[in-house]
Every structure is written in structure tokens, then in C-alpha cells.
Amino acid sequence: MTAQPQHLTASPRTGGAVSLSSARLAYGERVLWDGLDLDIAPGEFVAVLGPNGSGKTSLLRVLLGLQRLTSGTVRVAGAAPGRGNRGVGYIPQQRALDPSLAIRGRDLVGLGLDGHRWGLGLTGRRDRAARVAAAIESVDAAAFADRPVGLLSGGEQQRLRVAQALVGDPSVLLCDEPLLSLDLANQRAVSTLIDARRREAGTAVLFVTHEINPVLPLVDRVLYLVDGRFRVGRPDEVMTSETLSQLYRTEIEVIRVRGQIHVVGAHSDLCEDNPHHDHEVG
Ligand SMILES: Nc1ncnc2c1ncn2[C@@H]1O[C@H](COP(=O)(O)OP(=O)(O)OP(=O)(O)O)[C@@H](O)[C@H]1O
Numbered sequence: 209m210t211a212q213p214q215h216l217t218a219s220p221r222t223g224g225a226v227s228l229s230s231a232r233l234a235y236g237e238r239v240l241w242d243g244l245d246l247d248i249a250p251g252e253f254v255a256v257l258g259p260n261g262s263g264k265t266s267l268l269r270v271l272l273g274l275q276r277l278t279s280g281t282v283r284v285a286g287a288a289p290g291r292g293n294r295g296v297g298y299i300p301q302q303r304a305l306d307p308s309l310a311i312r313g314r315d316l317v318g319l320g321l322d323g324h325r326w327g328l329g330l331t332g333r334r335d336r337a338a339r340v341a342a343a344i345e346s347v348d349a350a351a352f353a354d355r356p357v358g359l360l361s362g363g364e365q366q367r368l369r370v371a372q373a374l375v376g377d378p379s380v381l382l383c384d385e386p387l388l389s390l391d392l393a394n395q396r397a398v399s400t401l402i403d404a405r406r407r408e409a410g411t412a413v414l415f416v417t418h419e420i421n422p423v424l425p426l427v428d429r430v431l432y433l434v435d436g437r438f439r440v441g442r443p444d445e446v447m448t449s450e451t452l453s454q455l456y457r458t459e460i461e462v463i464r465v466r467g468q469i470h471v472v473g474a475h476s477d478l479c480e481d482n483p484h485h486d487h488e489v490g
Pocket of ligand 1: 235240258259260261262263264265266267
């Protein structure tokens with residue numbers, strides 16, 4: 209299939225935190241996206257939406273330096289992506305850790321620091337410990353940070369993952385469905401932590417999610433990927449019946465109820481087309 213990228217809005221030119229230019233990613237014949245131009249400003253919150261297999265995680269992998277673009281260019285935190293790029297924090301998908309995992313929460317957070325940067329001497333160790341403690345404090349995790357992570361609840365584990373991603377003081381935060389399987393209170397807690405970070409430190413956030421509603425008030429722009437096509441724009445530009453019908457090439461209805469967005473369409477793999485929502489509509 210030939211990708212037909214379509215853009216709703218021009219990206220702001222800011223000398224951004226993330227910059228993709230004419231980016232193409234294909235696995236053999238399969239084009240995930242092509243002609244992707246995206247500049248993300250410091251402090252900007254960009255939600256990445258799309259059905260299963262549309263290339264959301266692959267985009268994060270490109271920005272982490274784990275996957276090469278087929279063509280085009282990418283810069284993250286002012287440098288090429290990769291292990292040496294310290295400006296990037298990453299929050300992986302929420303999934304329960306092995307209950308037998310004996311590592312303490314504090315040590316898990318410490319893994320987010322580059323050992324060479326902090327040195328092995330006493331001062332280095334003290335600085336390192338202080339930074340880890342501050343990161344743990346910032347996610348309100350001090351009460352459980354010294355317990356084995358495998359025994360913590362999903363929400364507690366996810367707070368520690370946020371601390372691990374932030375402890376290196378990143379200017380770009382990549383989040384892969386960080387709210388998945390968290391209850392509403394923990395979804396709020398984790399998204400509030402991420403929002404506070406970008407407001408206080410100007411950290412740009414790229415947030416992969418199947419559901420925009422839990423973060424809708426935070427979202428500056430949406431990148432919506434479908435089957436090689438994409439749109440970039442403000443939520444009110446992208447999350448419309450017209451735009452999503454074009455992207456999915458079938459009739460999609462976007463309904464706004466009580467400040468939430470509900471997407472109703474023919475396919476079960478639609479983002480937001482969630483049976484839990486249907487009873488709230490109409
Ligand atoms: N290394 C690879 N080689 C070949 N195909 C790949 C590779 N990595 C991913 N894919 C394919 O590319 C597509 C996009 O995968 P990706 O994980 O980026 O999708 P996604 O939008 O994050 O999906 P989901 O919502 O299910 O997590 C999938 O069909 C996947 O099978």
C-alpha cells in the first residue's frame with residue numbers, strides 16, 4: 209500500500225525537543241508512516257494515537273535509537289537518538305513486575321542514572337543517592353521505595369517507573385501507554401506527575417495511548433496514525449468525524465460527551481471505540 213501522508217497543521221518551528229523530517233518507517237513492503245514532519249517544542253504534550261499495529265511503539269523505538277528510520281532524519285533532545293543520548297527518559301508500558309523480583313524500588317529508580325556521569329567516589333555516590341531520593345519524593349513514593357518492587361501494587365510500580373524516567377533530568381519524555389491497567393485514581397496520579405514535570409522543567413512529552421480521555425486536558429497536539437496515513441494537529445482539529453473518517457477510510461463518528469471524546473466506528477480496533485464508553489453516549 210502507498211502511504212498518503214496528510215497534514216492538518218504545520219508544526220511549530222522551535223528548534224524543538226523532538227524533530228522528525230520526511231521520516232519514513234517501513235518493514236519490507238509495509239509502510240508504517242512516510243513523510244512525517246514533526247517538531248515538538250519544549251514542554252509540549254503530544255499524544256500518539258492509532259489502532260493496533262499502526263506504528264506508535266515503532267515511533268518511540270526510533271526516538272530511543274532502537275530502530276533506524278528507512279529514510280528521513282530524526283533528532284531528539286538536540287542529538288541523534290541512541291544510548292549516548294542522555295536527554296531522553298522513557299516510561300514503558302504498565303505491566304506487573306515479577307512478584308519474586310527482589311530489587312528495591314530505590315534501586316530501580318537508580319537504574320535511570322548513568323553511572324559514569326555520577327562517578328563512583330563518595331561524592332558521586334552521595335549526589336547519586338540524593339538525586340534518586342529527590343526523584344522518589346517527586347512521585348510521592350518514599351513510603352514504599354525500600355520494599356521489593358515485585359510486591360508493590362501496579363500503581364506504586366508505575367510511580368517508580370516515572371521516577372526512573374525522570375531521575376536523569378530528561379528534556380524529552382517518551383511514554384508507552386503508561387496508564388494501561390491502572391485504576392482511575394492512579395491514572396490521574398501518574399498523568400499529573402508527567403504534566404507537572406513538563407510545566408516545571410519544560411520537558412517535552414510524547415505519550416502513546418489508546419485512550420485520549422484520561423490525558424485530554426493535557427494534550428497540546430495529537431499525532432494520529434492509521435495504516436500508513438497520519439494527521440497532526442490540536443485535538444479539536446484531529447478528533448473530528450471528518451478527519452477520522454478520512455484516516456480510517458470508513459465512516460467514523462466522534463461524539464463529545466461531558467468533556468470526553470468518544471469514537472464510534474465500524475471496526476473494533478478503533479482507538480477509543482471502547483465498549484465501556486458506549487453506555488455513556490446517548
Ligand atoms: N522489527 C520489525 N520487523 C517487522 N515488522 C515489525 C517490526 N517491529 C514491528 N513490526 C510491525 O510493525 C507494526 C507496527 O508495530 P508497533 O508495535 O509499532 O504498533 P503499535 O501502533 O504500537 O501497536 P499496538 O497498539 O498494538 O501496541 C506491527 O504490525 C508490527 O508487527
